[in-house]
Amino acid sequence: xxxxxxxxxxxxxxxxxxxxxxxxxxxxxxxxxxxxxxxxxxxxxxxxxxxxxxxxxxxxxxxxxxxxxxxxxxxxxxxxxxxxxxxxxxxxxxxxxxxxxxxxxxxxxxxxxxxxxxxxxxxxxxxxxxxxxxxxxxxxxxxxxxxxxxxxxxxxxxxxxxxxxxxxxxxxxxxxxxxxxxxxxxxxx
Amino acid sequence: xxxxxxxxxxxxxxxxxxxxxxxxxxxxxxxxxxxxxxxxxxxxxxxxxxxxxxxxxxxxxxxxxxxxxxxxxxxxxxxxxxxxxxxxxxxxxxxxxxxxxxxxxxxxxxxxxxxxxxxxxxxxxxxxxxxxxxxxxxxxxxxxxxxxxxxxxxxxxxxxxxxxxxxxxxxxxxxxxxxxxxxxxxxxx
DNA sequence: GTCTATAAGGGGATAGAC
DNA sequence: GTCTATCCCCTTATAGAC
Numbered sequence: 001x002x003x004x005x006x007x008x009x010x011x012x013x014x015x016x017x018x019x020x021x022x023x024x025x026x027x028x029x030x031x032x033x034x035x036x037x038x039x040x041x042x043x044x045x046x047x048x049x050x051x052x053x054x055x056x057x058x059x060x061x062x063x064x065x066x067x068x069x070x071x072x073x074x075x076x077x078x079x080x081x082x083x084x085x086x087x088x089x090x091x092x093x094x095x096x097x098x099x100x101x102x103x104x105x106x107x108x109x110x111x112x113x114x115x116x117x118x119x120x121x122x123x124x125x126x127x128x129x130x131x132x133x134x135x136x137x138x139x140x141x142x143x144x145x146x147x148x149x150x151x152x153x154x155x156x157x158x159x160x161x162x163x164x165x166x167x168x169x170x171x172x173x174x175x176x177x178x179x180x181x182x183x184x185x186x187x188x189x
Numbered sequence: 190x191x192x193x194x195x196x197x198x199x200x201x202x203x204x205x206x207x208x209x210x211x212x213x214x215x216x217x218x219x220x221x222x223x224x225x226x227x228x229x230x231x232x233x234x235x236x237x238x239x240x241x242x243x244x245x246x247x248x249x250x251x252x253x254x255x256x257x258x259x260x261x262x263x264x265x266x267x268x269x270x271x272x273x274x275x276x277x278x279x280x281x282x283x284x285x286x287x288x289x290x291x292x293x294x295x296x297x298x299x300x301x302x303x304x305x306x307x308x309x310x311x312x313x314x315x316x317x318x319x320x321x322x323x324x325x326x327x328x329x330x331x332x333x334x335x336x337x338x339x340x341x342x343x344x345x346x347x348x349x350x351x352x353x354x355x356x357x358x359x360x361x362x363x364x365x366x367x368x369x370x371x372x373x374x375x376x377x378x
Numbered sequence: 379g380t381c382t383a384t385a386a387g388g389g390g391a392t393a394g395a396c
Numbered sequence: 397g398t399c400t401a402t403c404c405c406c407t408t409a410t411a412g413a414c
Contacts, residue, residue, distance in 0.1 A: 010379070026299045028217035031407065045380050047409070107343075108297040110215040139353070143344055143361040147369070150343020151336035154296075158335050164328070172332040180336070180369040199397070220389065232390085234398050242390070381414070389406070396399070 011049050013039060018056050023101040023157075027057055027111040057115055061106050064099050065121035071095065072127045081134040086186060088131040093152060093173045097166045100156040107153050132181075141181075148177045200238050202228060207245050212290040212346075216246055216300040246304055250295050253288050254310035260284065261316045270323040275375060277320040282341060282362045286355045289345040296342050321370075330370075337366045 007013050017038040021030040032053060036043045050056045071091035078084045096103045106112055116122060132145045152173055155161055161169060178185035196202045206227045210219040221242060225232045239245045260280035267273045285292045295301055305311060321334045341362055344350055350358060367374035 024299060026215055026217050028215050029299055032409090033406080041379085042381065043408085044382080044410090048379060051409090053408070104297065108293065110213060110218055139357075140361060140365070142349065144365050144368075146344045146347050146350065147337075147340035147362075147365050149340075151338075151340035151369070153343075154339020155332055155335045160331065161335065168328075172329060173336075176329070176333050176336050176369060179333075179371055180340070180365060182368055221391090222388080230397085231399065233392090233400080236391070237397060240391090379414105381412100383411085383413100385408105385410075387407080387409105390404095392403075393401085394399100395401105396397105 014049050015060055019060055019102055022105045027109050057112060061112060064095060064102060065119060067095055068121050068124040068128060072124050075131050084131050088128055089177055093170050096152045096156045097169050103153045104157040144181050148180050203238050204249055208249055208291055211294045216298050246301060250301060253284060253291060254308060256284055257310050257313040257317060261313050264320050273320050277317055278366055282359050285341045285345045286358050292342045293346040333370050337369050
């Protein structure tokens with residue numbers, strides 16, 4: 001709360017630059033020097049904000065991962081498996097659409113995958129998958145859910161979809177995911 | 190053709206080790222030292238087989254990429270857009286199933302993506318997407334095709350699907366992809 | 379918050395012996 | 397085909413001044 005600065009605090013600008021670079025080069029392919037260069041500062045300034053590179057990655061993935069818990073909780077308040085599935089699907093799509101570029105990094109970067117495995121949110125992720133499959137899923141259902149998971153992220157990161165607004169993309173993903181899962185989509189709001 | 194050796198020529202063993210490591214750590218996260226260590230040789234021995242690291246990546250992605258062309262050609266021999274779509278879908282699924290781990294590397298590793306962009310096979314890839322969408326696709330169709338593309342790869346790399354045989358996985362992916370695309374799957378053979 | 383300077387190590391890559 | 401030895405650069409990370 002001092003002078004006006006365009007994109008936020010130094011920490012926020014750093015994380016924003018990191019996300020872009022991670023998406024473009026991968027975490028292993030992004031050096032602290034690259035992050036510093038994009039911000040127009042030196043590496044030491046980066047180290048002033050975060051003690052290690054891993055801490056930067058954790059700070060990047062933490063906020064989106066922490067949003068999984070409320071998605072699962074909201075879904076579990078519904079009574080039928082079908083309603084729970086629709087609720088969690090909508091929540092996950094919201095998250096993916098909102099973090100189009102980051103989702104792919106979280107899902108597919110090997111360095112991030114290692115950090116995610118040690119993250120408390122993995123348990124929530126399993127809950128979410130269970131909510132999507134429903135109880136005692138057969139192979140076809142599990143394939144469908146896995147396909148939706150990867151598909152959402154791929155579409156989100158697709159440059160050809162960059163022109164779509166978040167609302168449009170959400171609608172498209174929702175109806176397509178419902179088809180993949182073999183369920184009738186509720187009529188649109 | 191000399192003495193018996195278990196996994197093939199030195200070059201083949203190197204590429205096999207490279208694929209595993211690329212899938213596990215990403216290309217940027219895989220050093221030539223790691224490849225050499227896995228083979229029980231030194232870096233210099235690796236450099237004897239390939240002049241640069243990029244050449245290793247190209248040798249890894251070349252064979253699967255070269256299989257795109259016959260897939261597109263076979264599909265284009267069919268007369269109707271629907272038949273072409275089913276043909277290309279089956280061919281792509283074959284490819285993904287056969288290279289479960291490699292597909293994710295080719296599709297999502299930023300280093301590989303850069304090399305793929307300069308590869309002649311990109312044109313074929315566009316042809317394949319066009320065959321899947323059909324002429325003058327609307328947004329919903331393009332979303333469906335993008336979702337199938339990413340979904341196939343995600344399911345292929347999913348450890349939970351590792352227990353499925355190639356044939357089983359192919360069948361599951363085919364019917365699920367057809368649902369996503371909103372087409373009736375032809376009855377199984 | 380940012381800088382200069384530097385340490386310590388690993389990266390890709392090369393030369394030349396065996 | 398494989399080795400030892402080496403080069404140079406970039407990496408993460410630290411220390412301390414401004």
